[in-house]
Amino acid sequence: MSITPLNRIMSQLLSSLLEKQEQCFEQNIFGLYNYISDPEFDQFLFQLCFLYYVTENKQLKELLYNYAFINNSNYYRLEWTLKALNEDSQYEKVKIGYTNFLEFLRKEFIVHYQSQKSDEQKCIIVLNLDELIKKNRKIYAEKQENIMFSLIEQSLRLKKIEIEKQKDHMSKFLLHINQMINSLRFSDQLELRGLTIPFNYGNQDSYLIVNLLEDEFTCYNTAKRVPYKIIIETVNPNELQLIESVNELLLNNLPELIPIYDIEKEMKTISQIKIYQQYNIEELKKLALRKIDFQKFNNFQSQNKMKEKDINVSKSSNKSIWGEDWNITKQRIKQNSQYGNLKSHDVRQIIIKGGDDLRNELLIMQMMKRIDEIFKQKQLKLFLRPYDIILTSANSGILEYIPNTVSLDKIKRENQNISLKQFYLKNFENFQEAQKNFAESLAGYSLICYLFQLKDRHNGNILIDNKGHIIHIDFGFVLTLTPGNIGFESAPFKLISEYEELLGGKGNDMFTYYQILIFSGLAILQENTQELLTYVKLMHFSPKHNLLACLENFNLNEFKKRFHENIGQNKLYETVTNLVEQSRDSWKTVLYDYFQYQTNTIYY
Numbered sequence: 001m002s003i004t005p006l007n008r009i010m011s012q013l014l015s016s017l018l019e020k021q022e023q024c025f026e027q028n029i030f031g032l033y034n035y036i037s038d039p040e041f042d043q044f045l046f047q048l049c050f051l052y053y054v055t056e057n058k059q060l061k062e063l064l065y066n067y068a069f070i071n072n073s074n075y076y077r078l079e080w081t082l083k084a085l086n087e088d089s090q091y092e093k094v095k096i097g098y099t100n101f102l103e104f105l106r107k108e109f110i111v112h113y114q115s116q117k118s119d120e121q122k123c124i125i126v127l128n129l130d131e132l133i134k135k136n137r138k139i140y141a142e143k144q145e146n147i148m149f150s151l152i153e154q155s156l157r158l159k160k161i162e163i164e165k166q167k168d169h170m171s172k173f174l175l176h177i178n179q180m181i182n183s184l185r186f187s188d189q190l191e192l193r194g195l196t197i198p199f200n201y202g203n204q205d206s207y208l209i210v211n212l213l214e215d216e217f218t219c220y221n222t223a224k225r226v227p228y229k230i231i232i233e234t235v236n237p238n239e240l241q242l243i244e245s246v247n248e249l250l251l252n253n254l255p256e257l258i259p260i261y262d263i264e265k266e267m268k269t270i271s272q273i274k275i276y277q278q279y280n281i282e283e284l285k286k287l288a289l290r291k292i293d294f295q296k297f298n299n300f301q302s303q304n305k306m307k308e309k310d311i312n313v314s315k316s317s318n319k320s321i322w323g324e325d326w327n328i329t330k331q332r333i334k335q336n337s338q339y340g341n342l343k344s345h346d347v348r349q350i351i352i353k354g355g356d357d358l359r360n361e362l363l364i365m366q367m368m369k370r371i372d373e374i375f376k377q378k379q380l381k382l383f384l385r386p387y388d389i390i391l392t393s394a395n396s397g398i399l400e401y402i403p404n405t406v407s408l409d410k411i412k413r414e415n416q417n418i419s420l421k422q423f424y425l426k427n428f429e430n431f432q433e434a435q436k437n438f439a440e441s442l443a444g445y446s447l448i449c450y451l452f453q454l455k456d457r458h459n460g461n462i463l464i465d466n467k468g469h470i471i472h473i474d475f476g477f478v479l480t481l482t483p484g485n486i487g488f489e490s491a492p493f494k495l496i497s498e499y500e501e502l503l504g505g506k507g508n509d510m511f512t513y514y515q516i517l518i519f520s521g522l523a524i525l526q527e528n529t530q531e532l533l534t535y536v537k538l539m540h541f542s543p544k545h546n547l548l549a550c551l552e553n554f555n556l557n558e559f560k561k562r563f564h565e566n567i568g569q570n571k572l573y574e575t576v577t578n579l580v581e582q583s584r585d586s587w588k589t590v591l592y593d594y595f596q597y598q599t600n601t602i603y604y
Contacts, residue, residue, distance in 0.1 A: 077198035155354035158226035236344035326403030349401035408459035412603035434468030443517035449493035491586035
């Protein structure tokens with residue numbers, strides 16, 4: 001069993017709460033301080049906020065407070081999570097307590113300032129600039145909130161705009177957002193020189209949005225709303241601090257005489273030290289001498305506008321249905337960026353989504369991410385692609401866009417007379433490798449669909465990447481939730497005849513390989529059932545306080561049974577064989593594809 005230490009503490013925390021062992025509960029909270037800077041702590045923040053929502057425990061409140069002021073990313077991750085849990089609360093007492101805590105955090109954000117200056121300089125700052133700093137932080141908080149509100153609101157506003165006019169509207173809107181981001185660049189506090197987004201995956205320290213590409217966006221028109229994809233540039237504000245520290249030293253020392261420890265002693269936090277350790281002294285000098293000029297940024301953007309337009313991939317000139325490889329596009333953006341030389345510089349694609357409750361999806365993604373980690377630790381070949389979900393409220397959020405993918409809907413729309421196998425033969429030079437990738441990913445997602453009862457599996461929610469993997473997205477209908485409360489999709493997972501054909505048909509080695517992978521994955525998860533159950537238990541220990549639609553009428557024992565925790569290997573393989581047989585070309589699965597085609601023109 002590979003349960004993590006933090007997961008074990010969270011499980012003990014819940015047990016002590018349920019058994020009303022107050023002293024043990026508080027000891028476990030103190031134990032969490034050892035992991036407060038661990039990325040896994042971020043993953044459990046959703047559950048910790050819910051625990052506070054139910055208990056209003058003072059020690060837990062203090063833990064969350066200390067977490068919030070490690071950096072701005074933590075602060076906004078906590079604020080947005082608290083908002084997401086509080087906005088539709090039906091318990092007035094709890095809601096008042098949560099609201100008061102949120103207001104307290106917002107006031108603390110304004111007065112909270114960890115200076116990187118020396119003690120002598122700090123005295124001058126306190127005497128002369130303290131009120132100005134507070135004013136600047138208040139202005140930043142207001143601008144951050146306004147920008148985020150505008151980004152989310154745009155997803156709803158686009159629905160009222162004719163599709164042919166959306167492109168022009170989006171260009172003007174993103175120009176306006178960029179101008180708002182630019183207005184943040186002149187703050188004396190480097191951590192306030194961009195829009196803060198608390199990413200949970202990838203380079204989490206690179207959380208400050210310093211630019212978005214105004215001509216790079218995609219609108220996804222759905223029945224109720226229009227989520228949209230944008231491309232952003234992010235940096236680690238600690239790297240900006242490092243550059244400024246070197247600049248100050250250069251003003252007072254000959255470049256060749258700057259001692260490394262003078263820079264190192266300015267670096268306070270783990271994130272800052274990590275950035276510092278990526279540089280040698282000569283790199284620091286060169287970077288500092290180049291010095292990013294924020295005052296000239298607007299001029300730079302105007303001059304660079306044509307370069308940004310050059311980044312657009314011409315789909316007509318690229319024969320691949322996937323367009324240009326994202327890594328190539330990303331590198332070109334980096335080369336044209338003012339921030340491209342920074343080691344923390346990152347280019348991301350994100351989807352802004354308003355009017356959609358992402359909390360259910362977040363819970364499933366937490367478990368899916370852990371399952372993926374377990375598979376990799378055990379060196380299993382099952383493929384999964386978890387993606388980042390950032391709650392901004394109870395009905396809005398930000399999603400990581402999975403690059404180098406295209407929906408099966410688009411594939412079928414543009415290739416109406418060929419099967420999926422024929423598409424693979426036509427579009428992949430190494431068909432066997434792509435077929436193997438398909439089998440390994442289909443096995444991974446078959447398990448996910450079965451364990452979490454993932455529904456709404458039409459071809460708009462299923463992607464194929466440029467290596468042949470199948471990838472599922474949009475986990476809004478899980479556990480007890482089904483689209484329209486109609487039980488179309490009763491099979492354990494989607495295994496239509498086209499998938500079977502691509503695997504070579506039942507009895508083929510590749511089909512057998514697919515089935516063995518499902519068995520191997522489920523066998524490993526048998527050993528980790530309790531660890532995975534912890535995520536759900538922490539959100540469901542007090543059903544009367546439940547805030548997640550997918551946990552309404554939820555039966556934990558039924559969920560646990562799907563892991564087949566206590567059955568032997570032979571029986572487990574027989575179970576997997578039965579699951580595959582139940583899923584093979586299920587008429588209800590086919591009917592749901594037909595229904596989605598007739599009602600929403602989603603091709604199949």
